[in-house]
Amino acid sequence: MPGQRVEPVAVVAEPARVGVREVERASRRDGAVCRVDPGRFACRALAAELADEWVLYCRARALRGPDRAARAVRSFAAFADAWLAERGIDPQLVRLTGGPTDLTEIVYEWEHELRRVHPYPSKRGYELASNLLALIEQRSVREGDLPPRLAARAQAAPLFGKPAEGPPLEEFSQAERVALRDAARHDIRALEGRLAAGRDLLETGCDPRCGGWESVANLVWAVHQGLLDTTVLRAHLPTSPGHWPTEIRQIAGDAGATWAPQALLAGLAAMVFPRELDLQPFRVLLLLAMDECTPEELLDLAVDDVEFTDGGVRLAQTKRRAGRIRRRLHSGSAAADDGDGSTFDGEGRWDVPGLLRRMFAVTSPVRHAYPDVANWLWVAVEPSGAGRARVRGRRAEFVLSGRRLTDWITRQRRPNGRPLEITAPHDARRLRKTAKIGRVVALGGTVADLAGDDHHVEVFRRHYAHGTTAHVLAGRAVTAAQQRVFASLTRPVFTDEEAVADLTEPEVSAALGMDVDTAEAMRDGQLDMGLVNCRDPYASPHTPTGSVCHVAPAMCMLCRNAVVFPSHLPRLVLLAEHIERMRNRLTPPQWQALWGRQAAALAQLFDECAASMPDARRAAQQGRARLDLPLGMRTEYDR
Numbered sequence: 001m002p003g004q005r006v007e008p009v010a011v012v013a014e015p016a017r018v019g020v021r022e023v024e025r026a027s028r029r030d031g032a033v034c035r036v037d038p039g040r041f042a043c044r045a046l047a048a049e050l051a052d053e054w055v056l057y058c059r060a061r062a063l064r065g066p067d068r069a070a071r072a073v074r075s076f077a078a079f080a081d082a083w084l085a086e087r088g089i090d091p092q093l094v095r096l097t098g099g100p101t102d103l104t105e106i107v108y109e110w111e112h113e114l115r116r117v118h119p120y121p122s123k124r125g126y127e128l129a130s131n132l133l134a135l136i137e138q139r140s141v142r143e144g145d146l147p148p149r150l151a152a153r154a155q156a157a158p159l160f161g162k163p164a165e166g167p168p169l170e171e172f173s174q175a176e177r178v179a180l181r182d183a184a185r186h187d188i189r190a191l192e193g194r195l196a197a198g199r200d201l202l203e204t205g206c207d208p209r210c211g212g213w214e215s216v217a218n219l220v221w222a223v224h225q226g227l228l229d230t231t232v233l234r235a236h237l238p239t240s241p242g243h244w245p246t247e248i249r250q251i252a253g254d255a256g257a258t259w260a261p262q263a264l265l266a267g268l269a270a271m272v273f274p275r276e277l278d279l280q281p282f283r284v285l286l287l288l289a290m291d292e293c294t295p296e297e298l299l300d301l302a303v304d305d306v307e308f309t310d311g312g313v314r315l316a317q318t319k320r321r322a323g324r325i326r327r328r329l330h331s332g333s334a335a336a337d338d339g340d341g342s343t344f345d346g347e348g349r350w351d352v353p354g355l356l357r358r359m360f361a362v363t364s365p366v367r368h369a370y371p372d373v374a375n376w377l378w379v380a381v382e383p384s385g386a387g388r389a390r391v392r393g394r395r396a397e398f399v400l401s402g403r404r405l406t407d408w409i410t411r412q413r414r415p416n417g418r419p420l421e422i423t424a425p426h427d428a429r430r431l432r433k434t435a436k437i438g439r440v441v442a443l444g445g446t447v448a449d450l451a452g453d454d455h456h457v458e459v460f461r462r463h464y465a466h467g468t469t470a471h472v473l474a475g476r477a478v479t480a481a482q483q484r485v486f487a488s489l490t491r492p493v494f495t496d497e498e499a500v501a502d503l504t505e506p507e508v509s510a511a512l513g514m515d516v517d518t519a520e521a522m523r524d525g526q527l528d529m530g531l532v533n534c535r536d537p538y539a540s541p542h543t544p545t546g547s548v549c550h551v552a553p554a555m556c557m558l559c560r561n562a563v564v565f566p567s568h569l570p571r572l573v574l575l576a577e578h579i580e581r582m583r584n585r586l587t588p589p590q591w592q593a594l595w596g597r598q599a600a601a602l603a604q605l606f607d608e609c610a611a612s613m614p615d616a617r618r619a620a621q622q623g624r625a626r627l628d629l630p631l632g633m634r635t636e637y638d639r
Helices: 044-061 067-086 103-117 124-143 148-155 174-204 216-224 230-236 246-252 260-270 277-289 295-299 352-369 405-411 428-443 447-451 457-463 468-488 497-501 506-511 516-523 566-585 588-608 610-621 631-638
Strands: 021-024 033-036 306-309 312-319 324-331 379-384 390-395 562-564
Touching: 021 044, 033 044, 033 067, 044 067, 044 124, 067 103, 067 124, 103 124, 103 148, 124 148, 174 216, 174 277, 174 352, 216 246, 216 260, 230 260, 246 260, 260 379, 260 390, 277 295, 277 352, 277 405, 277 428, 295 312, 295 428, 306 352, 312 352, 324 352, 352 379, 352 390, 506 516, 562 566, 566 588, 566 610, 588 610
Parallel strands: none
Antiparallel strands: 021 033, 306 312, 312 324, 379 390
């Protein structure tokens, strides 16, 4: 829990002391501890020294998860036992400070064994080796009594490097998201209906010791009161399930005689309490609805962390790895109801406040019947025990087989009976990623805006911005921007001699996108920009609207306002020659960036008016045309 102290239960004494070392885990289970028992190993003294270092290491670093370092101690001690036994060395004499053998050699051999047992791409070998070396280095720095070779080995890195991170998880597709949402809603309705039927039975039932053991209502009453276990069922029901009443046998399903009592116990409990798997639909819908809440934060919610308000629900979300608590207000969006049942006060049935209210209603019987879990939101009732099994309330963790997200998904069926097709892996983190990508789609903006205050920008960039949906949307945005640019860079219009002669005719000027007055001004040379004509110098696609174009004639061949007369072709021939000279003076990337598009536009124009080009080239060669490029254009583009 937040603020939990990480401290050993046992007091660290002299290195030779042999006893169980314990470190409390900062886990979802109150009082959970991690243990290292040096007495299990032949090299007890060595294991005890390492275990003491492990306790100090966890305390100094306030580790929330001490298990990795504990596994390293156990793994190395077990390997040292076998290694010393093969060589006939007394394990009792081996210490970190010295002994009958060089401990550094054992460390090297152990690392090679880890590489063999945990081949690439497993990270387990690297984690074990790095944790053990950290413990030995801590002892070396603190006491300074280790052999020089062992101290040097502890300061070095493991023999093999840390494997590279695998490909990041992808979000669920839109079709998968909708399928998961619909399946979760269906299961929540079914759960609420099942529990409502169980409550009806509970009201009609009584103590089976008085009312009989062959009534489902009485058995439901007994399991609700905590009176049932498999021993009681075996004592009061026939040995063979075939002799049970039909309605009781239906609850147990097809289980054989050995497992029928346990199946019956689980089925009876499921009629009045939710099972852990029954809470998966709530988890799916809440993660899809809350892009700023991680699966761990959602699972760690306590009853006191949830505060319903007039505007929605406020959650106190604890992020363990970041060591911080954030309070979020989730407002109701008045989600459309599907018409079944009543809505919850103040909110819709499928938004975050509505889902949490429904979940409180579903899990409330568990908190009332089992006070030890009364403080937690995610609680369920499951059978426990092998011989004399009974049901008990517990916190949902969704990690045991049969209760994970993948188990819930594989049980889902479409209306036609076919299984739900959801891409693997079935990881709850993909639900959060799907919600985050939905935020990207809805909001857009910079990476810093999209990361929000629940991520650093680099975390968002590495784990969320790579998503397929984000890439597709980014590609569409780039394509749309390019199309807008290309639309503004349409080719100039070429008019032949006949069109120039009739330029002031209304039909001709309208076809060229001009009025008659503009056509007259163009015919008289008033709109000559030094290279070609311009229909409107104040409406250039390259400058702000209302400002005179300042990029002519450099960009005229890429402007939609340009109108080319046959008399302009000799100038364009000179421009083409100037561009070719620039090809010899500039590097290919520079030339392509500065002149490539103009050269392509000129080549296309020359192809279209090929009949006029011989005369134009002859006029250019004879000096009858002159190309006047601005000095700024020459100096800027020739550099």
